[in-house]
Amino acid sequence: MSSSSRSTLWMASLAPFGDMIALAEKYNAKVIVDEAHSTGLYGAQGAGKLCALGLEEHLFARVHTFGKAMGVHGAVVCGSQTLIDYLINFARPFIYTTALPVHSLFSIDAAFDYLSENMALQTESKDKIFYFNSLFKQKIGNNPDIQKLESNTPIQPIIVPGNIRAKTMAQALQKHGFDVRPILSPTVKEGSERLRISIHTHNTEQEIAELVNQIALLA
Numbered sequence: 001m002s003s004s005s006r007s008t009l010w011m012a013s014l015a016p017f018g019d020m021i022a023l024a025e026k027y028n029a030k031v032i033v034d035e036a037h038s039t040g041l042y043g044a045q046g047a048g049k050l051c052a053l054g055l056e057e058h059l060f061a062r063v064h065t066f067g068k069a070m071g072v073h074g075a076v077v078c079g080s081q082t083l084i085d086y087l088i089n090f091a092r093p094f095i096y097t098t099a100l101p102v103h104s105l106f107s108i109d110a111a112f113d114y115l116s117e118n119m120a121l122q123t124e125s126k127d128k129i130f131y132f133n134s135l136f137k138q139k140i141g142n143n144p145d146i147q148k149l150e151s152n153t154p155i156q157p158i159i160v161p162g163n164i165r166a167k168t169m170a171q172a173l174q175k176h177g178f179d180v181r182p183i184l185s186p187t188v189k190e191g192s193e194r195l196r197i198s199i200h201t202h203n204t205e206q207e208i209a210e211l212v213n214q215i216a217l218l219a
Helices: 004-012 019-024 048-052 080-092 101-119 121-138 163-175 205-218
Strands: 033-036 061-065 075-079 156-157 182-183 192-197
Touching: 075 080, 080 121, 080 156, 101 205, 121 156, 121 205, 163 205
Parallel strands: 033 061
Antiparallel strands: 061 075, 156 192, 182 192
16 A cells, blocks of 8 residues: 555554644633654654644643653653743642652653664554554454454453453464553443453564464464
8 A cells, every 4th residue: 555545544543643733722711732752753753643743832731651652751741931840849749759860861862762773663653553444344343242442542442342252362462472461440431341452563474473363374
């Protein structure tokens, strides 16, 4: 499939930020976006999806965490100087939290430096996700007993109703070497229990194909 078609597919599961911002501005509301799952994966130097869309100036605040794509830990809130001053002086979780050690700050900085020199990782991630989605649709798409929620991000939720069934399938996949975890009720609504699969850039196409094959056998 062409890169333009792949881009269309990739955009399908993203929030309608433009519409949300327009609605907020109409009613004088504020928009806060948690970019935990987009930090590193989108935008120049991994600045996130809102920066990639050029919408960051229309937001009240953005939250970026460094424990997912960046592989470190910690988080930041990005916003106006007024917001920053307010949080420093009045946010109890911030005031009573120990600051990150210097080595963590260096690690976060190094992670962003590495990404800025290896931006092809973003394209590689999209390609792996596209491959997983295409293969899943081809091999399992018509199976009425299993449903994959639409997702063009590294997180791929597969609905497996029932706590016991979800746990059984996850355990079976783990025995085949796949670190797939079940998400059970009441964490999610009863009947929408699921397997949570995360696609990484280090996953080979062979590994992805074998994972889909195993899910097909278990479905």
